[in-house]
Amino acid sequence: MQTVPLWINGKSVQSQSGRFGDVFDPALGEATKRVGFANGAEIAATIQAAKDAFPAWRDLSLARRQQIMFRFRELLEAKKGELAEIITSEHGKVLSDALGEITRGQEVVEFACGLPHLLKGEFSENASTNVDVYSIKQPLGVVGIISPFNFPAMVPMWFFPVAIAAGNTVVIKPSEKDPSATNWMAELWKEAGLPDGVFNVLHGDKEAVDGLLNSPDVAAISFVGSTPIARYIYETSSKNGKRVQALGGAKNHMLVLPDADLDLVADSAVNAGFGSAGERCMAISVVVAVEPVADELIVKITERMAQIKVGDGRRSCDMGPLVTKVHRDKVASYIEIAEKDGAKVVVDGRGVVPDGAPGGFWLGPTLIDNVPTGSKVYTEEIFGPVLSVVRVKTYDEGLDLINSGQFGNGTAIFTNDGGAARKFQNQVQVGMIGINVPIPVPVAYFSFGGWKHSLFGDSRAHGEEGFRFFTQTKVITSRWLDPSHGGLNLGFPQN
Numbered sequence: 001m002q003t004v005p006l007w008i009n010g011k012s013v014q015s016q017s018g019r020f021g022d023v024f025d026p027a028l029g030e031a032t033k034r035v036g037f038a039n040g041a042e043i044a045a046t047i048q049a050a051k052d053a054f055p056a057w058r059d060l061s062l063a064r065r066q067q068i069m070f071r072f073r074e075l076l077e078a079k080k081g082e083l084a085e086i087i088t089s090e091h092g093k094v095l096s097d098a099l100g101e102i103t104r105g106q107e108v109v110e111f112a113c114g115l116p117h118l119l120k121g122e123f124s125e126n127a128s129t130n131v132d133v134y135s136i137k138q139p140l141g142v143v144g145i146i147s148p149f150n151f152p153a154m155v156p157m158w159f160f161p162v163a164i165a166a167g168n169t170v171v172i173k174p175s176e177k178d179p180s181a182t183n184w185m186a187e188l189w190k191e192a193g194l195p196d197g198v199f200n201v202l203h204g205d206k207e208a209v210d211g212l213l214n215s216p217d218v219a220a221i222s223f224v225g226s227t228p229i230a231r232y233i234y235e236t237s238s239k240n241g242k243r244v245q246a247l248g249g250a251k252n253h254m255l256v257l258p259d260a261d262l263d264l265v266a267d268s269a270v271n272a273g274f275g276s277a278g279e280r281c282m283a284i285s286v287v288v289a290v291e292p293v294a295d296e297l298i299v300k301i302t303e304r305m306a307q308i309k310v311g312d313g314r315r316s317c318d319m320g321p322l323v324t325k326v327h328r329d330k331v332a333s334y335i336e337i338a339e340k341d342g343a344k345v346v347v348d349g350r351g352v353v354p355d356g357a358p359g360g361f362w363l364g365p366t367l368i369d370n371v372p373t374g375s376k377v378y379t380e381e382i383f384g385p386v387l388s389v390v391r392v393k394t395y396d397e398g399l400d401l402i403n404s405g406q407f408g409n410g411t412a413i414f415t416n417d418g419g420a421a422r423k424f425q426n427q428v429q430v431g432m433i434g435i436n437v438p439i440p441v442p443v444a445y446f447s448f449g450g451w452k453h454s455l456f457g458d459s460r461a462h463g464e465e466g467f468r469f470f471t472q473t474k475v476i477t478s479r480w481l482d483p484s485h486g487g488l489n490l491g492f493p494q495n
């Protein structure tokens with residue numbers, strides 16, 4: 001069985017720890033690879049490689065850095081089919097969706113190619129007489145990126161193109177569930193001409209993560225994952241004096257007003273609820289229907305759900321399996337909870353007949369109506385193909401419901417009333433909002449991040465905020481004397 005190696009200083013290195021994680025092909029339900037978990041010495045060696053590579057990378061001209069970024073982009077564009085196959089074989093999402101996530105990540109690479117502009121400082125001539133003031137942006141050093149299983153290519157690409165473009169060196173700790181995509185990208189960087197040690201891959205579990213959080217040589221941490229771990233990452237990194245952005249979980253609501261186009265709503269709810277088997281942080285998991293639309297909407301959603309082909313992502317299917325058996329069983333357990341809590345299971349995905357191997361981690365699209373808001377089905381992040389419907393009487397009731405939750409990642413409103421949409425964007429306590437758009441993931445030149453327990457820290461991913469996160473600013477006040485300087489003055493300059 002293939003063992004996924006670490007990537008240290010431009011080379012594959014097999015871990016000697018003797019600790020491994022199984023990597024499954026979720027559509028087959030079989031472990032097809034394993035990944036070696038780094039031990040203490042290997043964690044230290046990975047961070048050291050990034051530390052050693054930093055001075056030369058920091059000092060490389062912006063023009064040379066930009067050329068390497070462009071080459072990485074060109075290679076990614078040419079070879080992304082290979083990466084999509086890797087993602088599908090370890091995550092399970094269908095190939096077209098895997099390509100979609102690569103494309104969204106590639107957009108951040110394209111944005112980061114504008115690094116000379118984005119790293120420009122400011123200059124004020126003659127701030128005081130004969131005194132100029134200017135600012136420069138410098139990289140932080142070694143940055144750690146810790147990513148989740150659900151976007152093995154896109155989420156790392158939210159961060160590393162910007163970090164590298166800004167002159168930092170990177171140690172990335174991918175999810176142990178689908179680790180190979182990051183190794184593939186490491187090899188691509190090498191082919192693009194990135195110097196060894198600028199991009200390193202550390203595989204493992206909590207031990208590897210803690211190694212990054214506790215290393216004095218790591219200046220900043222970018223994390224994406226579940227809320228409890230995000231909080232831990234934020235607290236530990238802050239305690240250790242690091243800059244940190246920790247993106248957490250989500251429970252995204254779609255508010256449907258009575259004047260909405262219900263066919264558009266039904267299409268959107270199905271696409272956003274079941275795409276990638278609901279394993280997206282921006283998936284819609286709750287439809288909040290302002291009455292009297294719920295009955296008609298449920299009929300439309302149910303009709304569309306009947307057309308979804310579940311199966312092996314390498315075949316022509318719409319929805320693949322869940323990432324592991326443990327996760328599949330956990331998601332399915334919420335359907336049982338819904339029944340016990342008095343909700344109505346309209347479509348039950350537990351009986352799905354997939355176009356794939358019988359042992360795959362299958363769960364079909366599931367629709368649950370009348371979900372009580374006190375039920376765990378409503379309050380907890382499920383992260384699977386389970387769409388809940390909650391019925392409310394008014395816009396205000398729907399808004400209060402959305403604002404009462406612990407998460408604030410994404411939300412959407414469906415209406416034909418511009419005034420209502422405008423009021424919603426003003427009042428809702430959520431970071432990313434769609435208006436008749438179900439998955440409002442910001443484009444690369446804006447920044448991605450939620451509110452409340454969906455983001456710990458004050459910096460979101462990519463966009464100008466990404467460049468700010470990965471740089472620190474110096475302000476220089478300078479005076480070059482001309483022959484007629486004004487003699488001693490112990491006060492602050494006044495004019």
Ligand code: NAD
Nearest residue numbers: 147148149174175206209224225226229247248249250281
């Ligand atoms: P996870 O929190 O289990 O794992 C994320 C990373 O943390 C992995 O690299 C994992 O190895 C590591 N990790 C796990 N347990 C740890 C521990 N005890 N100590 C230190 N590190 C640990 O998340 P996941 O299951 O891989 O991903 C799904 C979660 O990610 C969902 O909650 C989803 O909402 C969230 N997510 C959020 C966003 C966002 O933008 N807010 C984007 C994608 C995913």
